[in-house]
Amino acid sequence: METERILLRPWRESDAESLYKYASDPDVGLRAGWPPHKSVEESLEIIRTVFGNATTWAVELKETGEAIGAIGYGPSCDCKLPARENEPIAGYWIAKPYWNQGICTEALRLMIEQIREKTDIPSLISGHFIDNPASGHVMEKCGFVPTGETCIDESQYQGENRPIRVLRLELLRD
Numbered sequence: 312m313e314t315e316r317i318l319l320r321p322w323r324e325s326d327a328e329s330l331y332k333y334a335s336d337p338d339v340g341l342r343a344g345w346p347p348h349k350s351v352e353e354s355l356e357i358i359r360t361v362f363g364n365a366t367t368w369a370v371e372l373k374e375t376g377e378a379i380g381a382i383g384y385g386p387s388c389d390c391k392l393p394a395r396e397n398e399p400i401a402g403y404w405i406a407k408p409y410w411n412q413g414i415c416t417e418a419l420r421l422m423i424e425q426i427r428e429k430t431d432i433p434s435l436i437s438g439h440f441i442d443n444p445a446s447g448h449v450m451e452k453c454g455f456v457p458t459g460e461t462c463i464d465e466s467q468y469q470g471e472n473r474p475i476r477v478l479r480l481e482l483l484r485d
């Protein structure tokens with residue numbers, strides 16, 4: 312999956328250094344609900360575990376070959392969003408130096424195109440903390456529609472009881 316400037320490809324163990332460089336920034340993970348990475352070793356472990364599946368990709372900037380973000384979808388069963396049965400949840404982040412250049416929108420459009428072409432998934436759910444409007448903007452640019460708000464008080468969200476805006480993409484086909 313690629314455009315002129317980005318490639319979505321599987322994560323590699325050799326991405327650990329760049330993953331640590333960008334995912335150790337608290338401005339990235341905390342907005343998405345995960346703690347900043349503390350070491351290259353931790354980033355490597357994330358690549359082997361969390362990113363080690365067929366529906367999570369590195370967002371590679373073709374110009375440099377560097378992984379500058381992650382995007383993917385997966386089971387929503389433990390995310391506590393009001394998902395339909397078997398409805399996957401979509402998620403992503405982009406390294407801070409590359410924000411507001413349209414990269415995430417480009418990556419999300421690519422992933423949606425791939426889902427439409429290669430799967431019969433009828434819809435995707437996602438959500439963002441209401442104090443992170445840029446993420447909602449990305450989803451809406453890609454066709455997601457707001458469906459309401461929820462609140463999650465879980466350790467995976469650092470125990471903060473921040474409201475989450477929930478959005479859904481209906482993948483209508485001919």
Ligand SMILES: CC(C)(COP(=O)(O)OP(=O)(O)OC[C@H]1O[C@@H](n2cnc3c(N)ncnc32)[C@H](O)[C@@H]1OP(=O)(O)O)[C@@H](O)C(=O)NCCC(=O)NCCS
Pocket residue numbers: 338339340342343403404405406409410411412413414415416417438439440443444445446448449
């Ligand atoms: C959210 C995130 C992925 C967006 O990535 P990005 O590559 O900067 O996204 P894009 O450039 O494609 O689009 C961002 C849009 O949000 C808009 N935006 C930025 N800051 C905003 C703000 N404070 N309020 C409203 N809109 C905002 C931008 O103007 C842009 O819209 P435009 O293209 O119409 O001008 C990135 O900021 C990020 O990784 N944040 C931390 C992790 C995270 O939040 N992940 C998602 C968890 S739900």
